[in-house]
Amino acid sequence: MTEHNPTRRFFFAALPAMILLGIFILFNYYRSYQDTHQTNNPYALLQREHMPEVSEGLGKILSSYDFESGNANNNLSHLAFSGHTEKQSLKMSAQVQFSPGLWIKFKDLPGDSAWIRATGYAWFSCRVSEAKCSLVATCNHNGINYKYMSVPIENEAVKPYQWNKISIDYHIPPAPDREDVLQVYFWYRGQGEMLVDDIEIKLFVHDKPK
Amino acid sequence: MKWRNKVIQHYFFYILFCASLALTWYFHKDATRYSDRNELWSDRAGYYIYLPATIFYHFDTRKMPVDLDVKTGGGFSIDTLRNKIDTKYTCGVALMAAPFFLASGVISRMAGYDSESGFSMLYMRMMSLAAVIYLFLGLWFLKRFLDHYFQAFVSFFVITLIFIGTNLFYYSLIDGMMSHVYSFFLFALFLFALKKHQISGSYRYFILLAITLSLAILIRPTNILLGFLFFTWDAASPAGCLKRIKQFLKPSYILCFLAILFIVFLPQLIYWKYLSGSWIHFSYRDEGFTNLLHPRILEVLFSPVNGLIPYTPLILFFLAGTGMMIIHRKPNGWPVAVVFLMVILVSASWKMWYFGCSFGQRPFIEYYAVMAVPFAYFTISLFNSRSLLVKTILFFFVFFFVYFNLRYTVSLYRFERCYYGSTWDWDHYFRSVERAGVISPVRQVQSFENDFENLALCPVFKPSRVFTRSGIYSISACGKGGHTPLFSIRLNDFGYPYPKMMEVEAWVLKPGSRLTATSLNYTMNQGTKVLFGDEQPLDSVLHHPLTWSKVAKTFIIPDVNDSSLLISVFIHNPKGTPVFIDDLRVKFHYKWN
Numbered sequence: 001m002t003e004h005n006p007t008r009r010f011f012f013a014a015l016p017a018m019i020l021l022g023i024f025i026l027f028n029y030y031r032s033y034q035d036t037h038q039t040n041n042p043y044a045l046l047q048r049e050h051m052p053e054v055s056e057g058l059g060k061i062l063s064s065y066d067f068e069s070g071n072a073n074n075n076l077s078h079l080a081f082s083g084h085t086e087k088q089s090l091k092m093s094a095q096v097q098f099s100p101g102l103w104i105k106f107k108d109l110p111g112d113s114a115w116i117r118a119t120g121y122a123w124f125s126c127r128v129s130e131a132k133c134s135l136v137a138t139c140n141h142n143g144i145n146y147k148y149m150s151v152p153i154e155n156e157a158v159k160p161y162q163w164n165k166i167s168i169d170y171h172i173p174p175a176p177d178r179e180d181v182l183q184v185y186f187w188y189r190g191q192g193e194m195l196v197d198d199i200e201i202k203l204f205v206h207d208k209p210k
Numbered sequence: 211m212k213w214r215n216k217v218i219q220h221y222f223f224y225i226l227f228c229a230s231l232a233l234t235w236y237f238h239k240d241a242t243r244y245s246d247r248n249e250l251w252s253d254r255a256g257y258y259i260y261l262p263a264t265i266f267y268h269f270d271t272r273k274m275p276v277d278l279d280v281k282t283g284g285g286f287s288i289d290t291l292r293n294k295i296d297t298k299y300t301c302g303v304a305l306m307a308a309p310f311f312l313a314s315g316v317i318s319r320m321a322g323y324d325s326e327s328g329f330s331m332l333y334m335r336m337m338s339l340a341a342v343i344y345l346f347l348g349l350w351f352l353k354r355f356l357d358h359y360f361q362a363f364v365s366f367f368v369i370t371l372i373f374i375g376t377n378l379f380y381y382s383l384i385d386g387m388m389s390h391v392y393s394f395f396l397f398a399l400f401l402f403a404l405k406k407h408q409i410s411g412s413y414r415y416f417i418l419l420a421i422t423l424s425l426a427i428l429i430r431p432t433n434i435l436l437g438f439l440f441f442t443w444d445a446a447s448p449a450g451c452l453k454r455i456k457q458f459l460k461p462s463y464i465l466c467f468l469a470i471l472f473i474v475f476l477p478q479l480i481y482w483k484y485l486s487g488s489w490i491h492f493s494y495r496d497e498g499f500t501n502l503l504h505p506r507i508l509e510v511l512f513s514p515v516n517g518l519i520p521y522t523p524l525i526l527f528f529l530a531g532t533g534m535m536i537i538h539r540k541p542n543g544w545p546v547a548v549v550f551l552m553v554i555l556v557s558a559s560w561k562m563w564y565f566g567c568s569f570g571q572r573p574f575i576e577y578y579a580v581m582a583v584p585f586a587y588f589t590i591s592l593f594n595s596r597s598l599l600v601k602t603i604l605f606f607f608v609f610f611f612v613y614f615n616l617r618y619t620v621s622l623y624r625f626e627r628c629y630y631g632s633t634w635d636w637d638h639y640f641r642s643v644e645r646a647g648v649i650s651p652v653r654q655v656q657s658f659e660n661d662f663e664n665l666a667l668c669p670v671f672k673p674s675r676v677f678t679r680s681g682i683y684s685i686s687a688c689g690k691g692g693h694t695p696l697f698s699i700r701l702n703d704f705g706y707p708y709p710k711m712m713e714v715e716a717w718v719l720k721p722g723s724r725l726t727a728t729s730l731n732y733t734m735n736q737g738t739k740v741l742f743g744d745e746q747p748l749d750s751v752l753h754h755p756l757t758w759s760k761v762a763k764t765f766i767i768p769d770v771n772d773s774s775l776l777i778s779v780f781i782h783n784p785k786g787t788p789v790f791i792d793d794l795r796v797k798f799h800y801k802w803n
Binding site: 012014016020021024028034035049141142144148171173 | 363367592593594595598601602603604605606608609610613647648649650651652710741742743744764765766767768769770801802803
C-alpha cells in the first residue's frame with residue numbers, strides 16, 4: 001500500500017483544489033456582502049395580476065365616479081373645473097389623500113372566483129417622479145389589510161399635462177370572514193395636487209372549472 | 211528522512227494539542243456553571259455524575275443539592291424517595307476522566323478554590339482538557355497504527371482530515387464530555403495494540419487489547435463490534451480467522467479477557483446493584499433496539515436530521531476507499547465493510563435513530579479510527595491518479611467537506627446544539643447550511659415539515675405512539691384547553707418581504723365515528739391579541755374512523771409591518787374528542803400568482 005514521494009504528488013493535486021475552494025469561499029462572501037448591502041427597491045416588491053383574456057368585455061360595474069354631481073365652486077367639495085370626459089374631476093392633495101372608490105363586504109359579492117378591474121384617469125402638472133399617487137385594491141379584516149396591491153402612478157408610463165389611464169386587475173381572494181371588506185381607491189401620497197376622474201370598478205365572475 | 215519525519219511528527223502533535231486546547235477553551239469561554247454550554251450538562255452530566263457522587267456525595271442524595279439534576283440539564287435524576295442517584299449512562303467515561311477529576315480536586319485544595327462538589331468551573335475546564343488529551347492520544351495511536359501500512363505523509367493527512375473533517379471535531383472540542391472521543395481513543399489504541407500483537411505475538415499486547423475492548427464495551431456496549439477485528443484484521447483467509455478464534459479460545463486468553471472484562475465492569479455492576487437491586491440492569495428503560503425489524507437505514511444515512519452523510523460528507527471517501535479495497539482484493543476491505551454495515555444496522559435499530567440533539571450520526575465517530583485505513587487507501591489512489599482534472603475535482607470535494615464541517619460546527623452548531631427539522635425537511639437543512647455561511651445568501655423560509663419523529667421539534671409535551679401514519683409518532687390533539695399547537699413562527703424569521711399565503715397540509719385520524727367539532731386553525735397574534743385568523747373544520751374531511759385523512763387549507767397572511775407578530779397553526783378541539791395528527795407540511799408563498 002505504500003507509494004513513493006506522495007508529498008510532491010499531493011501538492012501538485014491539492015494546490016488547484018485549494019485555489020478552487022478559495023474562489024468558492026470568496027464568491028460566497030461576495031454574494032453575502034451583496035445581499036446585505038443591496039438597497040431594496042420598494043417597487044421591486046410590488047406584484048401585478050392580470051385578468052385572463054376571456055373576461056374582457058364582460059363584467060358588471062360595481063362602482064363608478066365621474067365627479068359631475070358636485071359644485072366645483074365650493075372649495076369644500078374638492079372638485080376641479082376640468083375633467084377627463086366631462087367638466088369636473090376630483091382634486092387630490094395632502095388634505096384629500098383618498099378618493100372614493102369601492103367599499104363592499106364579501107357577503108355582498110357574487111361567486112367564488114372573481115376578478116375586479118379598476119380604472120381611473122389622473123392628471124398632474126408636476127414631474128412624473130413627484131406624482132406620488134397609487135391606485136390601490138385591498139381586502140380588510142377588522143382593520144388589517146390583506147392582499148394589498150397597488151399601482152404607483154409614478155412607476156407607470158405617464159406624462160404630465162394630460163389624462164393618463166391607470167388600471168389594476170385584482171383577483172379577489174377567499175376571505176376568512178364574509179364580513180371582510182373589499183376596497184379600491186386612489187391614494188395620493190404627495191404634497192402638491194393631482195386630478196383624478198372617471199373611476200370605474202368592474203366585477204368579472206368566473207365559473208370554477210369542474 | 212527518518213529524522214525529518216520525527217521532527218515533523220513532534221511539531222505536528224505539539225501544534226495539534228495546543229490548538230485543540232486553545233479552541234476548546236475558546237468554545238467554552240461563555241460557559242457558566244449551570245448552562246448548556248457547560249461540559250457538565252445534560253447527557254454529559256449523566257456520564258460525569260459518577261465522579262462527584264463517589265467522592266463528594268457517597269451516593270447519598272441527602273448530601274446533594276435537591277435540584278442538582280434539574281440544574282445540570284436532567285442528564286441524571288435524584289430519587290429522594292429511594293435515596294438513589296439514577297443515571298442511565300455507564301461509568302466508562304467517568305472512569306477515564308477520573309484522573310482529571312482528582313487533579314481538579316488537588317488543584318482546588320491547593321489553590322483554596324471552592325470545588326462546589328465537583329461542579330466548579332475548574333472541573334469543567336479540566337474535563338475539556340481530558341477530552342483534548344484523549345483526542346490527542348487517539349490521533350497519535352491511530353497515526354502509529356497507520357504507519358504500518360502507509361507512508362508518514364499519508365498518515366498525517368488522514369488523521370488531520372478525520373479530526374477536522376468529521377464530527378469528531380465537535381465531539382472532542384465542544385461536547386467533549388460525551389463518550390465519543392473516549393471511545394475513539396480506545397478504538398485507536400485497540401488497533402495499535404492489535405497490530406503490535408500480530409507482529410510480536412506478545413501476551414502483554416493481548417492484555418492491552420482486552421483492557422481497551424472492555425473499556426470500550428463499558429462506555430458503549432455496542433462497541434463490542436470492535437472485537438470482530440481481533441479475528442479478521444490482516445487475516446489473509448478464513449483459515450487465518452479460524453486460527454485467531456482458536457487462539458482466543460485458549461484458556462490463557464479467554465479467561466484473561468473475561469477476568470479483565472469483569473474487573474472493568476465491576477464498578478458498573480456495583481452501581482446497578484445499588485440502583486436496581488440487580489447486578490444486571492437495562493437503564494435505558496423504554497428506549498432500545500425497537501426498530502430491529504424495521505431498521506431506519508435510509509434515515510441514518512441520508513436524513514437531514516443528523517444523517518451520516520449530510521453532516522459528515524467526508525465519509526463518502528471512507529466508503530469509496532472501502533469499495534476500492536474490496537475491488538482490488540486488498541486485505542481488510544471486507545472486515546471494514548462488515549463493521550461499517552453492522553454499525554449502520556445497530557444505529558438504525560435504535561429507537562431514537564437520530565440520537566437526540568446530536569451533531570450528525572455520533573455512534574460512528576469511534577469507527578472513524580477503523581475507517582481511516584480505507585480513507586488512506588483512497589488518498590493514495592488519489593495521489594497516484596494520472597488525471598489532474600480528476601485529482602483536482604476529488605481534492606476539491608475533500609477540502610470542501612472539511613470546510614463544510616468546520617464552518618457548520620463553528621458558525622452554527624456550537625450555538626444551536628440541536629437540529630430542529632423534520633426527518634426529510636431538506637428546506638430546513640439547506641437553510642441551516644446557508645445560515646452557517648457555507649453557501650450564501652440565506653434564502654427565505656420556503657416550507658416547514660414535521661412528521662413528529664424528532665422530539666426536539668415536537669410541539670406538545672409528549673407525542674403519541676397509539677396511531678401513526680409515518681415513523682413511530684403522531685400527536686394527539688385532545689389536550690386540555692382544547693388547543694394543540696402544531697407550528698408557530700414569527701414574521702421576523704421570514705425576513706422581508708413576508709409571505710402572502712401559506713398552504714397547510716396535515717393528516718388527521720379519528721378513532722371514533724362521531725363528529726369531532728375540531729378545526730385546523732391559524733392565527734396571527736400580537737402578544738395575546740389575535741389580529742387575524744382563519745380555520746378549516748376537520749369534520750368535512752374526517753369521514754371514516756381509523757383512517758388517515760388529508761386536510762389542506764391555504765391561509766392568507768395579512769400585509770403588516772410588525773415583524774414581532776406570531777403566526778400559529780393549531781388544532782382547536784373544544785370537546786376534547788380523540789383526534790391524531792401526523793405529517794404536517796406548510797408551504798409559504800411569497801407571490802399571489
